[in-house]
């Protein structure tokens with residue numbers, strides 16, 4: 001019997017570096033399945049179709065919505081973003097841990113369907129550093145930067161809907177903490193069954 005993988009949801013205000021954390025986590029743990037979202041946002045320089053996102057026009061995205069193909073979806077900065085359902089379900093069923101890097105609205109929707117998931121919230125060390133990071137990225141106009149800062153404050157108010165907070169001060173240390181959380185979550189008693197009538201040499205606990 002295959003033990004289902006963990007569902008790990010990572011959110012945090014735009015510019016907190018959650019993408020960088022995910023990239024580094026992927027290098028350390030290539031066995032994890034990182035869900036690739038669909039979006040109507042145009043690709044940024046260097047972004048690759050099927051790697052960063054599945055880039056869709058509005059019509060194709062809405063067709064996917066009609067076909068109920070998303071685990072969750074949200075409108076973020078006037079663009080649609082959604083998590084395709086089938087790849088996530090298949091990866092988990094095959095025993096892989098799955099990471100969704102999605103915004104707070106999406107995470108709250110997933111939480112309703114999968115309360116047993118692990119919900120991580122990445123925060124910047126300070127608001128000043130958050131603004132500096134968004135500005136450094138150099139991809140957004142002042143209007144968009146201000147919008148992102150406004151949304152960051154609203155998102156931060158949802159911190160307590162999550163299980164863990166990761167302050168992204170030093171990326172590699174933040175990833176260390178994420179890895180430790182995943183290791184600990186594999187050991188929670190809820191994931192195991194006590195074998196009361198096994199043979200003396202058999203394991204006392206087995207994954208559920």
Ligand code: 5GP
Pocket residue numbers: 011012013014037038041072073074076081082083101102103104105106107
């Ligand atoms: P960006 O345009 O900077 O790549 O992403 C903008 C925001 O959309 C980020 O907070 C990111 O986590 C979120 N996002 C990316 N994919 C999804 C998704 O599939 N669903 C939801 N709800 N949010 C997403």
